Amino acid sequence: MILRSVVGKLWLTIIILVTLILVLLSLFLSEQIENSYVEGQRQSLEKLATRIQTQLKEAGPNQTQYLNNVLMGASEFGTYLVVLDASGSVSPIGVSPHVPNVQWREILTDEELKKVLKGQSITMRGKVRLQTNPRPGNPLLKNDILLVAVPYIKDKKPSGAIVLYQVQDHLSEADIKRWIFYTFLIGIVLTTIFAFFLSSRISQPLIQMKRAVEKMARGEFSTRVPVRYHERDEIAELAMTFNRLASQLEDTIHQLSQEKEQLASILRSMSDGVLTINKFGKIIMTNPIGEGFLSLWRGEVKKNALPPSLQALFNKVIEDTQEHTGDISEHGRTWVVMMSPLYAGDQVRGVVAVLRDVTEERRLDKLRKDFVANVSHELRTPLAMLQGYSEALLDDIAETPEERREIAQVINEESQRMGRLVRELLDLARMEAGHIQVEPAEKPLDKFVQRVIRKFQNLAREQEVRLEADLAEHLPTVFWDEDKIEQVLTNLVDNAIRHTPTGGSVTVHVHQKGERIFLEVEDTGSGIPEEDVPFVFERFYKADKARTRGKSGGTGLGLSIVKHLVTAHGGNVSVKSQLGVGTVFIVELPVRVADEVLYA
Incomplete structure (x- = not known):
């Protein structure tokens, strides 16, 4: 996971870069050691061997003394001299003092020695065993050695070999590479410490920004990142830019939230x-x-x-x-x-x-259209009759006083009918506008109902309909608007008598249940079709489409007026009817209406 982070990537980048530089530097230094140091040593050693060879030629009979002097002095400068005879053995002259225990014959083989005895000069380099501490079990170490062998000329012919060599254990290439390797390790450690320090300085603000973004993703838009104002570097500028962005985003979210709430309120309202x-x-x-x-x-x-x-x-x-x-x-x-x-x-x-x-609007529009059509229909017939009979009078069609009296009677009845229609329309308009003024007063219920029944006895006898009252015992004194409830009973009883055939009966039932009074007007008339029952309290609605005007003469407004008057008293009105059996209108009223002016 660390290689996926900024710290890991930065550390890996620095380590790879430093490693590459150190490796290239090691190769370069090794090559330079190979080309300069070792090559210089070789040339110096070859020059020394050539010089010794030349000096031996010039020494003449003093060669042995010269070699002894050289053997004594060469070891002081880390160069060791070995004089071999023609057989390849160490000559009596010997070797330099303090010669290290080096197996130089591992490099100078017999074949190479033969070449030297033939007059060739040989320069060789390799690794030989060195016994640094000759104790039992001590391992043999490998050391670099640089060796130069030249012919030993005596009496103008090769009589042996002079071998000069240097052991490079103190300045060997391997030691230099080892130090380079140690330097490389130290550089890697220091680079790692530096990389992690530097990357932590860079990644810490980024981690803080990441945490801030996570909080903002959870809806915490007030989150801000701490800014190092004293540094004012790219990281600090990025943090300041992030804070400005967060502030603008918070303002935008707040405005959007307000607009959303406003829109939601508008939609709800x-x-x-x-x-x-x-x-x-x-x-x-x-x-x-x-x-x-x-x-x-x-x-x-x-x-x-x-x-x-x-x-x-x-x-x-x-x-x-x-x-x-x-x-x-x-x-x-x-x-x-x-x-x-x-x-x-x-x-x-x-x-x-x-x-x-638009259900109610369409219904009201239909009612308006029906109202206009019904009013037009209701007014057209009496107006036509008034016009016709008045023209008959003007044209002297009625010849006898009886005929003229009959025409005048029809004109009078139609005029009264038109006046009644106008009054009921005005009353209904006031009721529907909420202008029903109720003025309650105390009244014995039984006497009140009996008085209304007596008012219709003559009409019932003319229609040959039996009209009677069915009053329960101990009826209370009621607190109603007498005129308006009388109008309710008048409309219901008159409607029942007009729709009851000859020989039928109309009965007004009155009884009490708790604090409610029930007035039921029952007739044995033709009844109302089931599909018409829900609409009988609407204006101008007539369930009996075939009844004649002369017999019924209704305006279609009476039941609508009844409903408004009963509602104004806090009551309910309903109807039960069976076609061919009869109809019952049920008025339910409280015993006492509130002692104040009421409006529907």
């Missing part, structure tokens, strides 16, 4: 649903409204998958790279969807979809 979809059709982000939209398909599609109703619009946006808008109707709700492409450079990377629930 939006009333529209937002979906972000990648180019593969996978939902990657949504807001709470969008999450609610996707929950409608929970269990039907995979998690984060696009609902089938959005897939076609998504494919169109990806294909055309343009904004598209469409409606989606699913699970009883309606949404307007606007999809726009998201770009990464020139490529579409996804789609953002904005969904708005």
